[in-house]
Amino acid sequence: MSLDVPPGYRALKETDVATYLAGIPAVAATLGGQPAEWKVREVGDGNLNLVFVVEGPRGGVVLKQALPYLRLVGESWPLPLRRAFFEYHALTAQAKVAPQHVPKLFHFDEALALTVMAYLNPHIILRKGLIRGTVYPRLADHMATFMAETLFATSDLGQPAAEKKKHTALFCDNIELCRITEDLVFTDPWRVAEANRWTSPQLDLAAAAVRTDGPWKRAAQELKLKFLGEAQAMIHGDLHSGSIMVTESETYAIDPEFAFYGPMGFDVGALIANFYLAYFSQSGHETRPGGRDDYRDWILKTIGSVWTLFDERFRALWNNAHAGDVFAPALFGSNQEPLALKAAQDAYMRRLFVDSLGFAGAKMTRRILGLAHVEDLESIVDPDLRASCEKRALKLARTLMVEAAGFPGIAAVNDAARAVQREAVK
Amino acid sequence: MSLDVPPGYRALKETDVATYLAGIPAVAATLGGQPAEWKVREVGDGNLNLVFVVEGPRGGVVLKQALPYLRLVGESWPLPLRRAFFEYHALTAQAKVAPQHVPKLFHFDEALALTVMAYLNPHIILRKGLIRGTVYPRLADHMATFMAETLFATSDLGQPAAEKKKHTALFCDNIELCRITEDLVFTDPWRVAEANRWTSPQLDLAAAAVRTDGPWKRAAQELKLKFLGEAQAMIHGDLHSGSIMVTESETYAIDPEFAFYGPMGFDVGALIANFYLAYFSQSGHETRPGGRDDYRDWILKTIGSVWTLFDERFRALWNNAHAGDVFAPALFGSNQEPLALKAAQDAYMRRLFVDSLGFAGAKMTRRILGLAHVEDLESIVDPDLRASCEKRALKLARTLMVEAAGFPGIAAVNDAARAVQREAVK
Numbered sequence: 001m002s003l004d005v006p007p008g009y010r011a012l013k014e015t016d017v018a019t020y021l022a023g024i025p026a027v028a029a030t031l032g033g034q035p036a037e038w039k040v041r042e043v044g045d046g047n048l049n050l051v052f053v054v055e056g057p058r059g060g061v062v063l064k065q066a067l068p069y070l071r072l073v074g075e076s077w078p079l080p081l082r083r084a085f086f087e088y089h090a091l092t093a094q095a096k097v098a099p100q101h102v103p104k105l106f107h108f109d110e111a112l113a114l115t116v117m118a119y120l121n122p123h124i125i126l127r128k129g130l131i132r133g134t135v136y137p138r139l140a141d142h143m144a145t146f147m148a149e150t151l152f153a154t155s156d157l158g159q160p161a162a163e164k165k166k167h168t169a170l171f172c173d174n175i176e177l178c179r180i181t182e183d184l185v186f187t188d189p190w191r192v193a194e195a196n197r198w199t200s201p202q203l204d205l206a207a208a209a210v211r212t213d214g215p216w217k218r219a220a221q222e223l224k225l226k227f228l229g230e231a232q233a234m235i236h237g238d239l240h241s242g243s244i245m246v247t248e249s250e251t252y253a254i255d256p257e258f259a260f261y262g263p264m265g266f267d268v269g270a271l272i273a274n275f276y277l278a279y280f281s282q283s284g285h286e287t288r289p290g291g292r293d294d295y296r297d298w299i300l301k302t303i304g305s306v307w308t309l310f311d312e313r314f315r316a317l318w319n320n321a322h323a324g325d326v327f328a329p330a331l332f333g334s335n336q337e338p339l340a341l342k343a344a345q346d347a348y349m350r351r352l353f354v355d356s357l358g359f360a361g362a363k364m365t366r367r368i369l370g371l372a373h374v375e376d377l378e379s380i381v382d383p384d385l386r387a388s389c390e391k392r393a394l395k396l397a398r399t400l401m402v403e404a405a406g407f408p409g410i411a412a413v414n415d416a417a418r419a420v421q422r423e424a425v426k
Numbered sequence: 427m428s429l430d431v432p433p434g435y436r437a438l439k440e441t442d443v444a445t446y447l448a449g450i451p452a453v454a455a456t457l458g459g460q461p462a463e464w465k466v467r468e469v470g471d472g473n474l475n476l477v478f479v480v481e482g483p484r485g486g487v488v489l490k491q492a493l494p495y496l497r498l499v500g501e502s503w504p505l506p507l508r509r510a511f512f513e514y515h516a517l518t519a520q521a522k523v524a525p526q527h528v529p530k531l532f533h534f535d536e537a538l539a540l541t542v543m544a545y546l547n548p549h550i551i552l553r554k555g556l557i558r559g560t561v562y563p564r565l566a567d568h569m570a571t572f573m574a575e576t577l578f579a580t581s582d583l584g585q586p587a588a589e590k591k592k593h594t595a596l597f598c599d600n601i602e603l604c605r606i607t608e609d610l611v612f613t614d615p616w617r618v619a620e621a622n623r624w625t626s627p628q629l630d631l632a633a634a635a636v637r638t639d640g641p642w643k644r645a646a647q648e649l650k651l652k653f654l655g656e657a658q659a660m661i662h663g664d665l666h667s668g669s670i671m672v673t674e675s676e677t678y679a680i681d682p683e684f685a686f687y688g689p690m691g692f693d694v695g696a697l698i699a700n701f702y703l704a705y706f707s708q709s710g711h712e713t714r715p716g717g718r719d720d721y722r723d724w725i726l727k728t729i730g731s732v733w734t735l736f737d738e739r740f741r742a743l744w745n746n747a748h749a750g751d752v753f754a755p756a757l758f759g760s761n762q763e764p765l766a767l768k769a770a771q772d773a774y775m776r777r778l779f780v781d782s783l784g785f786a787g788a789k790m791t792r793r794i795l796g797l798a799h800v801e802d803l804e805s806i807v808d809p810d811l812r813a814s815c816e817k818r819a820l821k822l823a824r825t826l827m828v829e830a831a832g833f834p835g836i837a838a839v840n841d842a843a844r845a846v847q848r849e850a851v852k
Binding site for chain 1: 604616765
């Protein structure tokens with residue numbers, strides 16, 4: 001494949017940034033002072049983009065520019081610049097219903113494939129906080145709200161069919177980024193793939209076992225089928241703990257370039273998966289055995305609250321902010337029918353719960369056996385210790401994928417995680 | 427709403443047709459002779475279009491032109507001419523895999539919203555054959571093939587995700603025709619709607635009961651949710667017995683202007699629904715009680731064969747013609763895994779079966795309580811007799827919608843239909 005760079009595109013350098021931003025009045029006003037006073041630094045630690053932080057006398061902004069290749073791998077893996085377009089449209093839709101949880105957008109430049117957003121400061125990437133063992137008391141509440149608001153509003157309950165079809169068509173074109181997920185999350189960990197890697201030799205047997213595990217593979221493909229065909233709502237598409245920025249009091253979801261109309265459980269599952277990965281990696285970060293026990297409990301409590309609050313809010317939106325063409329409130333107005341509506345809501349949320357567990361399992365598996373790993377585990381220097389954390393995570397991941405329908409609720413999932421954590425690792 | 431007619435569009439008259447067709451070499455060659463020799467007659471009995479049959483010395487063609495309004499209702503219900511565009515794209519996709527079951531396409535004129543197709547002669551509309559009591563020995567085989575081939579090829583098993591996303595986006599724009607289905611099939615029969623009608627007063631109580639039946643309404647909305655959000659494959663979208671043309675040896679599916687990426691069970695269900703409507707209306711067409719018993723048996727046998735053969739062929743395509751990105755055959759190659767693949771196929775076909783029953787029930791209900799009825803029942807002159815047929819059909823329809831998951835297979839559904847047919851009507 002050749003790099004498909006449209007005329008007019010160039011990757012900005014640190015020295016270009018101030019001049020570029022000076023031309024955008026809202027940004028110049030936010031930064032304050034003169035362009036010569038603005039401090040620019042490139043901080044991108046992602047795989048896909050240049051990220052410049054720009055600070056002026058009054059405030060800061062972030063300029064995020066898409067690169068035409070996957071940065072982690074290099075120019076051999078081209079990626080369409082158009083993902084900036086999808087990120088812009090996703091951010092715009094999310095900001096309509098959850099403005100407090102997405103960065104304010106100042107500017108979108110389609111030709112340069114860049115967006116200019118508020119600089120979140122002193123927020124840090126949630127993943128780093130989870131590795132440090134920092135408690136975020138409002139995190140569950142905020143993420144439940146973000147997911148309930150954005151997923152509901154773009155579902156068939158939250159918008160009329162005509163609008164949803166138009167928005168769906170727009171995101172149907174986000175083919176290449178969807179394909180990354182399709183391959184890396186749902187397929188590669190279950191086959192021999194060049195890009196796969198794992199803690200070796202400790203996990204060699206486990207990786208081989210996954211590749212001949214019929215029920216596990218079937219579960220992965222059933223989930224992939226949902227990912228490919230269930231256009232339930234506009235999902236963030238990459239809602240792991242590296243896509244969330246936090247302080248103790250604020251929470252922002254960033255980087256929705258993987259957005260498209262897909263299964264809602266993929267977002268909920270991504271978040272839950274990354275909490276469980278954080279949970280199982282605590283053994284690698286505690287300074288004495290049991291030193292992170294309280295933090296482990298907090299993580300599980302947070303997982304429980306995320307689901308419970310999400311469920312509560314999604315139902316509340318359904319009951320109070322219905323704006324779609326299905327389950328019209330007027331249809332369920334008389335004496336008997338609220339019971340039928342409640343039963344439908346229970347079934348809907350149950351399907352979403354089971355989907356979320358399955359997707360969580362797939363996301364955990366791919367972070368241990370696939371291409372892209374997570375710092376929670378990678379930062380554990382001792383490979384034996386890391387492998388023991390990974391084996392536990394992998395064990396829960398398989399259970400979530402193969403036996404999702406057997407869990408009566410989120411508390412039972414946390415119980416299963418605790419049981420896995422207590423067991424000796426084989 | 428105003429009629430949105432693009433410049434260049436005009437509704438053709440019989441006297442325009444020969445001149446128009448003379449300009450299309452493939453059509454002129456098919457008709458043979460000179461334009462002055464071509465006989466043109468308008469035969470449209472549908473609700474949406476002008477249909478001209480044109481016969482020349484050598485052969486015939488059909489010219490189908492979209493009208494900018496719903497013909498049944500008149501100019502007060504505008505319909506986009508663009509549906510001809512969707513019909514053209516659907517026919518083209520169907521012809522790739524089931525050319526023996528769709529009319530050969532000669533010409534598409536986007537500005538005039540018209541298509542020119544092979545004239546099917548002496549084929550008649552299947553619905554008329556079912557009313558007459560004609561046996562079509564190859565019908566089940568042909569329709570099972572048509573559905574298996576077209577649904578499989580456009581599913582995530584039959585085409586790569588990138589192609590499916592592009593094709594899905596194309597049909598996302600078929601908003602207005604989808605809305606007709608959304609309203610008329612899934613909503614109006616369960617509420618007071620001006621367009622609803624039924625055999626009155628015989629069915630007044632039944633119609634009122636439907637409007638307060640919580641579980642039935644819930645089932646209708648669950649099905650609508652699938653219709654709105656499950657982009658499983660390109661479906662025909664209107665596959666009733668009025669969209670099928672038959673002889674004893676040939677079967678064609680026509681009129682796919684409602685096509686879009688939706689749940690496959692909607693096509694299978696539409697077909698099954700119309701067979702059951704035909705089944706229950708036989709009492710209105712037999713000249714002595716029991717006079718159509720053999721024909722009733724043939725209809726049920728045909729329903730059984732449609733499902734059984736569809737199931738068989740869809741699985742065969744999955745095993746032998748897989749071309750999608752999910753359930754890649756290479757993933758299920760070793761000793762244990764074919765069992766997992768078989769289990770996945772069983773679950774997939776089971777979901778499709780249950781969906782089909784539900785959609786069948788919704789399609790039956792709307793033909794009795796909604797706007798557009800079927801000739802099978804409408805042609806029964808005695809309103810008491812017609813109402814008794816309709817009540818039986820309605821009873822099975824509710825069971826199919828509310829208890830779909832309880833049917834172990836198609837034979838059990840036929841048993842339920844027989845039981846309803848035997849019962850006294852209340």
